[in-house]
Amino acid sequence: xxxxxxxxxxxxxxxxxxxxxxxxxxxxxxxxxxxxxxxxxxxxxxxxxxxxxxxxxxxxxxxxxxxxxxxxxxxxxxxxxxxxxxxxxxxxxxxxxxxxxxxxxxxxxxxxxxxxxxxxxxxxxxxxxxxxxxxxxxxxxxxxxxxxxxxxxxxxxxxxxxxxxxxxxxxxxxxxxxxxxxxxxxxxxxxxxxxxxxxxxxxxxxxxxxxxxxxxxxxxxxxxxxxxxxxxxxxxxxxxxxxxxxxxxxxxxxxxxxxxxxxxxxxxxxxxxxxxxxxxxxxxxxxxxxxxxxxxxxxxxxxxxxxxxxxxxxxxxxxxxxxxxxxxxxxxxxxxxxxxxxxxxxxxxxxxxxxxxxxxxxxxxxxxxxxxxxxxxxxxxxxxxxxxxxxxxxxxxxxxxxxxxxxxxxxxxxxxxxxxxxxxxxxxxxxxxxxxxxxxxxxxxxxxxxxxxxxxxxxxxxxxxxxxxxxxxxxxxxxxxxxxxxxx
Numbered sequence: 001x002x003x004x005x006x007x008x009x010x011x012x013x014x015x016x017x018x019x020x021x022x023x024x025x026x027x028x029x030x031x032x033x034x035x036x037x038x039x040x041x042x043x044x045x046x047x048x049x050x051x052x053x054x055x056x057x058x059x060x061x062x063x064x065x066x067x068x069x070x071x072x073x074x075x076x077x078x079x080x081x082x083x084x085x086x087x088x089x090x091x092x093x094x095x096x097x098x099x100x101x102x103x104x105x106x107x108x109x110x111x112x113x114x115x116x117x118x119x120x121x122x123x124x125x126x127x128x129x130x131x132x133x134x135x136x137x138x139x140x141x142x143x144x145x146x147x148x149x150x151x152x153x154x155x156x157x158x159x160x161x162x163x164x165x166x167x168x169x170x171x172x173x174x175x176x177x178x179x180x181x182x183x184x185x186x187x188x189x190x191x192x193x194x195x196x197x198x199x200x201x202x203x204x205x206x207x208x209x210x211x212x213x214x215x216x217x218x219x220x221x222x223x224x225x226x227x228x229x230x231x232x233x234x235x236x237x238x239x240x241x242x243x244x245x246x247x248x249x250x251x252x253x254x255x256x257x258x259x260x261x262x263x264x265x266x267x268x269x270x271x272x273x274x275x276x277x278x279x280x281x282x283x284x285x286x287x288x289x290x291x292x293x294x295x296x297x298x299x300x301x302x303x304x305x306x307x308x309x310x311x312x313x314x315x316x317x318x319x320x321x322x323x324x325x326x327x328x329x330x331x332x333x334x335x336x337x338x339x340x341x342x343x344x345x346x347x348x349x350x351x352x353x354x355x356x357x358x359x360x361x362x363x364x365x366x367x368x369x370x371x372x373x374x375x376x377x378x379x380x381x382x383x384x385x386x387x388x389x390x391x392x393x394x395x396x397x398x399x400x401x402x403x404x405x406x407x408x409x410x411x412x413x414x415x416x417x418x419x420x421x422x423x424x425x426x427x428x429x430x431x432x433x434x435x436x437x438x439x440x441x442x443x444x445x446x447x448x449x450x451x452x453x454x455x456x457x458x459x460x461x462x463x464x465x466x467x468x469x470x471x472x473x474x475x476x477x478x479x480x481x482x483x484x485x486x487x488x
Contacts, residue, residue: 005076005246008094012245015081018096019051026056027099029271030114030180032161033126034061034069034101039080040229040254042124042185046097048276057271058099060114064127064159070101072249080250081240085361091256092243104159115168116175121268123168124183125195126225127161129375130424131186132198136378137449139194140201148202155206162202169199169218170210181219181266187296189288189379192222192263221263224287226295228314228356229254230364257356261287286341293334294346295353297380301330301401302357303369304408308477314364318357322485326400328354329488333397337387371422373405374429374450381405386454389461399464400484406444406465407472414476437470 008017029046031038038061046057061078063069073080078098084091102111114120133145141148147160158164169179182199184191196214203210232252240251260273264280274280281287299314305326306317317323331353335346385398409429412418421429428447431440441462445451455461472480 002241002245002247005079005081005094005244005248007077008079008096010245011094012243014092015244016091016093018047018094020054020096022058022096025050025054025058026119027058027060027114028056028119028121028269029059029124030062030111030120030122031059031124031126032062032064032164033128033131034063034073035126036232036252036254037225037227037229038124038126038185039095039250039252040082041225041227041258041260042126043095043097044082044093044258045260045273045276045278046271047095049271049273050097052275053272055271056119057097059097059124060120061098061101062111062114063101063103063105064131064161065105067103067105069250070103070107073098073101076248076250080252081244081248083236083239083243083251083253084256085253085359086256087359087361090239090243090253090361092240094244108157108159112164112168112171115164115180116171116177118177120180122181122183122266122270123165124185125161126185128372129186129188130372132161132195134194134198135449138201139197141198141205151202152205162198163206166199166203166207166210166214169214170207173210173213178268179213179218181221181268181270183221183223183262185223185225187225187292187376187379189292189383190222190285191288192220196220219265219267221265222284222288223263224259224261224284224291226259226291227254227257228359228362228364230362231368233363235363253362255356255359255362257352259291286339287344290335290338290341290344290346290349292379293337293384294331294350296376297334297384297401298327298330298353298357299369300373300376300380301397301404302327303366304373304401304404305477305481307366307370308404308408308413308472309481310478311366313362314357314366314369315360315362317366318354320481322481324354325485325488326397326481327357330397330401333388333394334384336393337384337391367419370408373408373421373423374425374447375423377402377405378450378452382450382452382455385461386452389454389458395461395464396484396488399461400468403441403465403468403472404477406440406469407477409444410440410473414478437466437473440473441466441469 133148151163331350
């Protein structure tokens with residue numbers, strides 16, 4: 001058995017190494033949400049920034065729930081292999097940007113200390129849409145969210161994002177330290193404003209004296225991130241070992257493409273992320289909308305319809321002519337809801353997305369993408385659907401995607417095989433009976449805080465969704481896909 005990756009010595013030829021002395025750089029960033037995406041995205045840009053311009057910008061990575069990410073990295077001196085996979089092959093790269101890794105479950109005191117350290121200038125976040133505990137109606141905290149409820153009950157020993165950051169900002173202020181910049185890197189529209197609203201509302205409940213401080217003195221730049229990163233599999237680990245000569249429990253694979261658009265507002269400084277290709281702008285929202293509606297929206301549509309058609313991976317969906325046609329249709333429909341964006345050609349962007357989805361080397365599971373639908377649908381599908389409805393445009397693409405999600409909520413494939421929904425509102429979604437399409441659509445459209453009023457109140461929308469859902473439930477998803485593609 002190969003030795004475990006613990007240094008950059010002895011790696012096979014062809015492995016790209018950190019272009020700097022790790023020990024010469026301290027930590028200036030705390031990242032919350034130490035998963036595959038962070039290791040394939042923000043950490044890589046930081047690795048490039050350190051190589052180009054140095055600085056004390058290494059990362060203290062924090063896992064909120066699982067202990068495994070921190071344990072795996074700690075055992076490897078916080079090194080890991082990134083496998084960049086394209087149609088031309090795979091390039092292995094060892095990333096050195098992580099200073100050390102912590103888990104809230106075993107190192108809570110150290111996590112809170114890192115957030116309060118004078119050296120910490122930026123806190124970045126990738127905790128997924130459901131990790132924040134946002135009430136989508138108010139933009140503030142969802143008091144029923146487990147992490148929010150726990151942190152309201154014990155504000156001096158927080159476990160969730162809002163509680164951790166509010167407490168740390170309060171401690172820093174009491175010590176006379178400048179606040180860190182909060183940089184959200186999750187797929188949410190205007191994510192900086194969203195996190196700002198969340199923290200202000202949380203502070204109202206646990207530390208009202210901090211409300212004005214957070215509102216006026218803490219920077220919350222928004223950002224748009226893009227890099228397809230499948231979940232790690234045994235094949236990931238085997239490929240990393242084959243290419244490097246070392247076992248790596250923290251290896252991650254991703255596509256060669258990457259993008260990061262960031263509002264340039266960092267009062268305490270920042271790494272030279274532009275060295276890795278990051279784009280700094282004054283307003284990131286048009287880029288967010290383009291990506292959320294075209295890439296993420298198409299991803300959600302193909303995840304539900306593809307999974308229920310028997311396709312395990314995105315690449316398999318793209319080999320299915322009917323589904324591939326519907327993916328293209330969805331991107332065109334989404335693009336039609338966007339305002340013109342200087343320097344962006346939506347048609348070329350769609351072509352690039354289709355090529356990325358077809359990447360034969362990426363095993364991106366449709367079931368993985370299908371997770372957390374109630375958190376993802378509003379910005380990916382329902383927002384553009386409202387725009388299309390308002391413009392009098394064709395609703396077919398968004399109605400089909402919504403119907404596919406509704407069919408997915410039944411929790412069973414056409415042959416009766418059950419599956420877990422893996423959604424924070426799974427209890428509300430679950431219907432133990434055998435409803436009609438009309439009954440299922442009516443119940444889901446009435447869920448609190450999910451469907452915008454223009455959609456709930458639109459007869460045209462309801463009919464477009466219900467007609468497609470009925471076809472999926474009576475004929476099966478495969479037949480529904482063929483029928484939809486034939487009519488497109």
